[in-house]
Amino acid sequence: MSAPLLRVENLGIEFGPADAPVKAVDGVSFAMAAGETLAVVGESGSGKSVTALALTRLLATPPARYVSGAIQFQGREVMTMPAPELRALRGKQIAYIFQEPSSSLNPVFTIGYQIREAIEQHRPEVRDVRGEIVRALDLVGIRDAATRLGDYPHQLSGGMQQRVMIAMALACQPNLLVADEPTTALDVTIQKQIMDLLRELKSKTNMAILLITHNFGLVSDFADRVVVMFRGKIVESGPTAEVLRHPQHPYTRALIECVPKLGQKQRRLKVIDYAGIN
Amino acid sequence: MTTYILRRLLLVIPTLFGITLLTFLLIRLAPGNAALIKGQTGENGGHAMTAEVREQTIKLYGLDKDPLTAYGDWLVKLAHLDFGQSLVDHRPVLTKIRERIGLSVSLTGSALVLSYLIAVPVGIAAALRRGQRTDRMISFVVFLLYSIPTFVAALVLILLVAGGDYLNLLPMYGANSIDASEMSGPAWAWDRIKHMILPVICLTYGSLASISRYTRVSMLEVLGQDFLRTARAKGLSERRVIFSQALRNALIPIVTVFAMELPALIGGTIIVEEIFTLPGMGQLVFQSIEARDQFVIMGVVTISAFVTLFGYLMADILYVLVDPRIRFE
Amino acid sequence: MNAPVDESYSQRLARRFSRDALALTGFWLIILAFVLAALAPFLANNHAIVRVADGQISFPVLRSLEPIEWRFLINVPLAGLIYALRRPLFRNPQRGGLIVAVVVIVVQIALAFVQPYNDVTNDRTRPATFKLMPLIAWSPLESSPDALVGPSWNHLCGTDSTGRDVAARILHGARTSLAIGFVSQVIALGVGVTFGALAGYYRRWVDMVICRFIEVMECFPSLLLILVIIGLSDSQNNMIVIMAVIGLTGWTGTARLVRGEFLRLGGQSFPQAAQALGAGDLRVILRHLLPNSLGPILVTATFGVASAILLESSLSFLGFGMQAPTPSWGDLISEGRRFIDFAWWLVFFPGVVMLVTIMSYNFVGEGLRDAVDPRLQVK
Ligand SMILES: Nc1ncnc2c1ncn2[C@@H]1O[C@H](COP(=O)(O)OP(=O)(O)OP(=O)(O)O)[C@@H](O)[C@H]1O
């Protein structure tokens, strides 16, 4: 195996007062190979988003504090990277899709403009920017892309907005796409469409995807490997099939049981028993 | 968007009626006029009215009619902007106002533009350095300025830079020099500008506090928004994130604040025009109040209210135009 | 921040407020201004505080007090005393109530007998075995032969064109200016809260009508409206009229705010819960809705006091101030402006005092606003 695309080592991030810190991420280490799909699973507040944002130092300091760790992307250290290099990394190498498409798009700019910004920032060589934007929108399945460039975010449905976010992320052909709960804010049918779209894009490009979710159901047929986070720590990791079949940690087991199985009669959702985990 | 604007326009109608009703009440409840309504000989601020003035007052304001008819007549008169004739020089009130409104409008307009030019950057700076020394300093200074009465500032400025006790940089009073009529175009304009500097400063500094505070809050609200994270994640520079992405959002509510400043500015022109002897509407109304020239007073009050109402209307329409969320409803 | 979990709304406000140094300074300066104003006769007067002559001890200042000053000086500490002793007093509510009622009634009856005593003797020059003069040994209306002299030990802030002591006039003028700011805002608050509460509580057409009314009022510049009202009426420009007019033209902000708060709170469940328990409209408004809007109301009122003092000074400047026996700060400044070229102290000292007072109110308002609105908190 060649050198990994991304390597995170002993990442530690805190919030709150220094004398009583909230350890949002506490000694997290993992690695990703090029083209690999890694799922990060964990309940709300377990530190998934904080980890994801830290990959390009997107957390505002303060309130956040990077207390330990190293992040290497294609062999370069992100933690000590100067600002211009960091900006070249963001969007160009590592692109993001966020949980809430409606608030993640700027309401006063057209979607065309917002995609254009990304392209102009990282691909100055592109002549036909407009054509490139249209292509990006086509790619994510927005019909009549050319006529929708002038639309404002609020004129689109939630699913469409998330597609625009994906188009924007893919416009610069990043090596790593970080999708932070890309479907949580959407309703079930749209969720499926977006996941199908991501799956399709994954097969078309050789892009690595870091999928963040709290839903093991999304993971099983999508991710190559899984990392399970619990209260800022990684409690289990391994190939998806293996983790699903033989979960080692009680928390993982509890998470897996939370997923209602298709075809099975709807039972009461199981409540995680924290007492048993600690 | 059209429905929004239409709805807004419809709301103007009751307000307009309210304004006319309030001016009507002011007239009928003024002690002198109230006496006339009761058939007594009215007084004009402690002085007995002459028969002629009494006649004119009764006729213009319909004091001999029942309130409803009188109000109807008042509305008709207002629709024609007919405020009668000045008791002082017997010229139509509307003509007198027309002669003077230009100066006051340019005065308030310049003050408004200037306060935006200063207060918006200041407010943004405060928001970007929230809670730090700069933020506190700005807050201190704008409130200090806000707390100085206009006439005190005017006096001090005149003492320091006009009139010659210390510096003699600017003229002390008037809208133009005495020999202005003989000046060439550009010289005249420069002369006018020099005469306007101090008055505009006096009108401006008080608005800095509210506009800059408003900008600060608006900016702070935007700075916490998710889409800025998206912009940063795209690799945009911090400057671009703030001055393109954030600012555009923060400015939307600020463009409409100008209307709220209008009443204070119009009040300010009364003082400023009085101090600097500028022949504007503020001076007109002040002289009329001193002369108990109630036709002119009511004319100026009504016109000022109409202008302010128009300002509010413009602000709301402007809001629709600059905010795409409402524009494409 | 370790916020105590069981603190009340007002305790939380106080804790956040007191973190703001400027606001806290402003608050204490305002308290100081009120105390100085209340004690003005003891601080600036040509009557001695204590005088011993011919073997007799007397208190000339006390004799010179007006009945209304007596009422103020007795009743305010009395109210404070009752409040401080509320726990022991009301352990037995009936007995406590009786004691308080008797004391209050007796004191008021006694105060009703206080007669003005026009003592024109000047203790500064009158010989005595011993006398303790106030800090400023001049009365605000007393003329000295030295007109327009600058600050000195004798006249701390100089004298005006008729030789009156500026420091004494500032101190006594504080009563007028502070009273105008305070009373006019009480009036504005009363009107604003009433209209705002009606609009926000009953909504529908009540709201429609009141909103239009607010908008109409906001179309008239206050200064203009006040000038017109004072100009058209032939009142004697007394203090009450000025306070009333400032109050009656300055209530719209409060009304908007209360309406907004009521609309917001109306969406929450507790007013409905209270109604379900059979509470009347007035009770719901007074007991449930109003206390929850108190913070923002206080903010507008504080800013309102500042602008009322400013407004009054503008009126004085334009010659429409009051003809009160003791002039306001605004009156002092506009009187002094004629001599500004060579008698700077006439504008400077009252100007600075007024500026500091207005700024204090504004900073208190700003601090309160930050304390009320957690979004504006600086961590
Ligand atoms: N801006 C912040 N200020 C203070 N604490 C924060 C901040 N952002 C995150 N945290 C803390 O970090 C912890 C991890 O948050 P994170 O957003 O990573 O959770 P998550 O796993 O993404 O949850 P979710 O599924 O809800 O998105 C949280 O418990 C929270 O207390």
Ligand SMILES: [Mg+2]
């Ligand atoms: Mg998250």
